[in-house]
Amino acid sequence: MTIAGVFATLSLMMAPAADQPTVRIQQGVLNGRADADVATFKNIPYAAPPTAERRWRPPGPAPTWQGQRDASAYGPLCIQAPPNGDPGVGPLPMSEDCLNLNVWRPIKAAQPAPVMVWIHGGGLVNGSGTAPLYDGTNLAKRGMVVVTLNYRLGRLGFFDHPALAAERPAGEAAGNYGLMDVTAALKWVRANIAAFGGDPKNVTIFGESAGGAIVTRLMISPPARGLFDRAIVQSGLGRELQTPLDHKGAYGAPSARERGEVWAYGAGLRTAADLRAAPADLFLTPPPVFANGDLTLIDGRIVPSTVEAAFKAGRQAPVPFIIGSNSAEFWWMRPTDRNGYGQIDDDMTWLERADAVQAYGGLEAFDKLAITDLVFSEPARMLARLHAKAGQQAWLYRFDISSPQNPEPHGGATHAIERPYVFGTLNTLPYPVEDRDRKASEAMMGYWTAFARSGDPNGVGRPRWPTATLRDTRLMNFLNSGPTVTPVPFSARLDLLERFRERPRP
Numbered sequence: 001m002t003i004a005g006v007f008a009t010l011s012l013m014m015a016p017a018a019d020q021p022t023v024r025i026q027q028g029v030l031n032g033r034a035d036a037d038v039a040t041f042k043n044i045p046y047a048a049p050p051t052a053e054r055r056w057r058p059p060g061p062a063p064t065w066q067g068q069r070d071a072s073a074y075g076p077l078c079i080q081a082p083p084n085g086d087p088g089v090g091p092l093p094m095s096e097d098c099l100n101l102n103v104w105r106p107i108k109a110a111q112p113a114p115v116m117v118w119i120h121g122g123g124l125v126n127g128s129g130t131a132p133l134y135d136g137t138n139l140a141k142r143g144m145v146v147v148t149l150n151y152r153l154g155r156l157g158f159f160d161h162p163a164l165a166a167e168r169p170a171g172e173a174a175g176n177y178g179l180m181d182v183t184a185a186l187k188w189v190r191a192n193i194a195a196f197g198g199d200p201k202n203v204t205i206f207g208e209s210a211g212g213a214i215v216t217r218l219m220i221s222p223p224a225r226g227l228f229d230r231a232i233v234q235s236g237l238g239r240e241l242q243t244p245l246d247h248k249g250a251y252g253a254p255s256a257r258e259r260g261e262v263w264a265y266g267a268g269l270r271t272a273a274d275l276r277a278a279p280a281d282l283f284l285t286p287p288p289v290f291a292n293g294d295l296t297l298i299d300g301r302i303v304p305s306t307v308e309a310a311f312k313a314g315r316q317a318p319v320p321f322i323i324g325s326n327s328a329e330f331w332w333m334r335p336t337d338r339n340g341y342g343q344i345d346d347d348m349t350w351l352e353r354a355d356a357v358q359a360y361g362g363l364e365a366f367d368k369l370a371i372t373d374l375v376f377s378e379p380a381r382m383l384a385r386l387h388a389k390a391g392q393q394a395w396l397y398r399f400d401i402s403s404p405q406n407p408e409p410h411g412g413a414t415h416a417i418e419r420p421y422v423f424g425t426l427n428t429l430p431y432p433v434e435d436r437d438r439k440a441s442e443a444m445m446g447y448w449t450a451f452a453r454s455g456d457p458n459g460v461g462r463p464r465w466p467t468a469t470l471r472d473t474r475l476m477n478f479l480n481s482g483p484t485v486t487p488v489p490f491s492a493r494l495d496l497l498e499r500f501r502e503r504p505r506p
Contacts, residue, residue, distance in 0.1 A: 046184060056275070101150070201229065212235055374497055
């Protein structure tokens with residue numbers, strides 16, 4: 001054994017101090033950290049390292065260990081571009097060996113406790129479960145066992161190539177490796193969370209942006225069925241461009257496999273051996289784009305269809321469901337932008353566009369607000385209504401809390417700004433925290449944890465949040481003045497956009 005190996009073994013065998021709680025799980029014993037209220041266990045591997053020959057393979061069994069594993073510090077991020085101050089990205093280092101998760105548990109809460117599993121956003125190209133923004137302490141203080149996790153990103157997580165397909169065992173799932181990782185993490189939770197005081201029969205998944213899009217995919221994914229009991233989608237889209245793995249997509253767009261081959265050819269990689277031997281950072285350039293369908297793959301096994309089609313057919317998981325969006329998500333993006341979002345309105349007829357511009361009160365307002373509505377607001381309303389149509393309970397929200405001190409010229413609540421309110425990590429906001437923010441965070445944490453506990457977000461001391469219906473849906477509007485039940489804002493313009501999105505295409 002090397003000297004490094006001796007020190008690693010000794011560190012696992014050290015007896016824990018009083019503030020170092022231990023937990024025995026299927027893989028071995030974990031040595032965490034605790035204060036008066038919450039115990040934490042970090043960098044727990046939930047699957048085999050997806051490296052070398054395991055690159056672009058379904059996640060393998062989690063490793064085991066002897067002695068006590070130090071679980072006091074976060075593990076590495078998954079491979080991604082430099083974070084550049086993104087609050088949704090945790091501290092370095094990064095590595096392909098990144099399939100780890102973190103657990104916060106209350107010290108004194110009644111057991112078994114509800115479990116909340118967070119799936120981070122970042123366009124499927126960046127982010128982590130280790131950012132201070134996603135610290136689970138304040139949710140754990142409310143009686144939750146909180147789990148955050150990493151999953152493979154970019155071309156290492158959502159990718160295919162003819163050479164990989166040629167060597168793949170018959171029947172093996174492909175393409176959506178990052179989604180397979182999240183499913184493996186949920187299996188780990190079912191098998192191990194009771195050791196932390198969590199209830200494996202009461203698991204809520206929640207995620208934002210691309211993490212919310214993963215939640216909707218888990219809702220329709222056969223391998224994920226039965227691994228969670230409630231679901232929350234924060235700004236998780238719903239009608240995004242989705243690309244078939246091995247055949248042409250909408251309007252003759254290339255398949256994921258064709259896209260992978262074109263990229264690899266430009267990078268000088270031809271064989272499966274070439275692809276697996278290439279340095280991980282090579283796959284970052286040029287970056288794949290979520291909006292263009294580069295990473296949102298329909299593989300037929302993990303993701304059998306578009307999210308929209310599955311919800312319309314009633315094939316989604318029959319679980320209580322919260323979904324919503326922010327009032328000024330993509331305030332900086334215009335319908336004329338040359339990307340997947342800007343292309344959404346490109347096949348509007350002149351009459352559809354004229355009606356839409358009129359509904360928005362003019363071209364300037366249409367240009368400023370239409371992408372937020374097309375990408376987030378209307379799809380969230382659609383999925384809530386479809387879930388209600390399927391006979392399931394759904395709750396719709398709109399987040400419209402904003403500060404005049406926000407440095408972004410936003411005109412409302414920008415994309416992802418609700419995250420610190422949900423986690424109670426208001427110190428990560430880009431503007432000074434005021435009493436308004438603290439009250440809003442208390443309300444959101446109250447609704448979210450009540451939902452995780454019982455499948456209903458309502459509780460004493462908060463306005464009653466009505467369920468969505470197929471038509472006259474009302475929502476919870478989180479405003480600077482407090483949470484308020486209102487009709488869906490600007491429903492007339494959402495109706496116009498819905499008719500546009502639903503009409504037959506050539």
